[in-house]
Amino acid sequence: NAGVTQTPKFRVLKTGQSMTLLCAQDMNHEYMYWYRQDPGMGLRLIHYSVGEGTTAKGEVPDGYNVSRLKKQNFLLGLESAAPSQTSVYFCASSQGGTEETQYFGPGTRLLVL
Amino acid sequence: SQKIEQNSEALNIQEGKTATLTCNYTNYSPAYLQWYRQDPGRGPVFLLLIRENEKEKRKERLKVTFDTTLKQSLFHITASQPADSATYLCALDRSTDKLIFGTGTRLQVFP
Numbered sequence: 001n002a003g004v005t006q007t008p009k010f011r012v013l014k015t016g017q018s019m020t021l022l023c024a025q026d027m028n029h030e031y032m033y034w035y036r037q038d039p040g041m042g043l044r045l046i047h048y049s050v051g052e053g054t055t056a057k058g059e060v061p062d063g064y065n066v067s068r069l070k071k072q073n074f075l076l077g078l079e080s081a082a083p084s085q086t087s088v089y090f091c092a093s094s095q096g097g098t099e100e101t102q103y104f105g106p107g108t109r110l111l112v113l
Numbered sequence: 114s115q116k117i118e119q120n121s122e123a124l125n126i127q128e129g130k131t132a133t134l135t136c137n138y139t140n141y142s143p144a145y146l147q148w149y150r151q152d153p154g155r156g157p158v159f160l161l162l163i164r165e166n167e168k169e170k171r172k173e174r175l176k177v178t179f180d181t182t183l184k185q186s187l188f189h190i191t192a193s194q195p196a197d198s199a200t201y202l203c204a205l206d207r208s209t210d211k212l213i214f215g216t217g218t219r220l221q222v223f224p
Contacts, residue, residue: 004156031210040121042216043157043202050210058211090156096210099145099164104156 004105013081021076023091031096032074036087081112115141117215125221132190136203143205151200193222
């Protein structure tokens with residue numbers, strides 16, 4: 001099993017450009033999450049999904065959109081990138097419910113110039 | 114608002130010693146707390162979960178305590194090794210389906 005994979009690993013964008021980050025998991029997990037990690041800020045939840053076709057806002061959702069058309073995939077979109085979105089993005093998945101641990105992908109490093 | 118505090122300063126210890134990391138939280142009463150390990154350039158990896166009614170949990174050289182009165186968890190690594198060098202994150206359940214993470218403490222074990 002590959003676990004949680006993320007594409008791409010690294011990307012440079014210019015301000016105003018758009019892009020989509022792809023997360024895939026092969027563990028048949030119900031829940032999927034997108035976080036961003038910045039120095040001194042820790043992991044902050046952007047959006048999450050509790051099942052195929054569902055999405056919900058997290059702590060810092062502004063400037064991002066998500067879709068969960070298939071259970072195994074969770075896409076994070078930036079419609080008009082801003083320098084403040086320079087960060088490392090992590091996707092995670094879990095079976096869901098109480099006490100469920102999260103499995104993280106390797107991360108995507110995004111630089112917005 | 115809910116807040117989790119981990120020592121932002123790196124913890125440097127000598128191989129063989131016990132490393133102790135602290136996680137303090139405020140404005141919340143979590144049902145459980147989790148600890149993750151994160152290596153540079155990688156995603157966090159789950160280590161241990163402890164419930165609010167558990168005082169202590171062990172796994173090999175790892176030990177976690179949970180004091181709901183002090184609103185604090187301690188994470189211990191006994192007989193530490195250079196391979197234990199990493200950043201350690203604590204996380205509390207924000208609700209049934211979400212976690213809130215601390216900023217992490219970097220541990221450096223030197224020979």
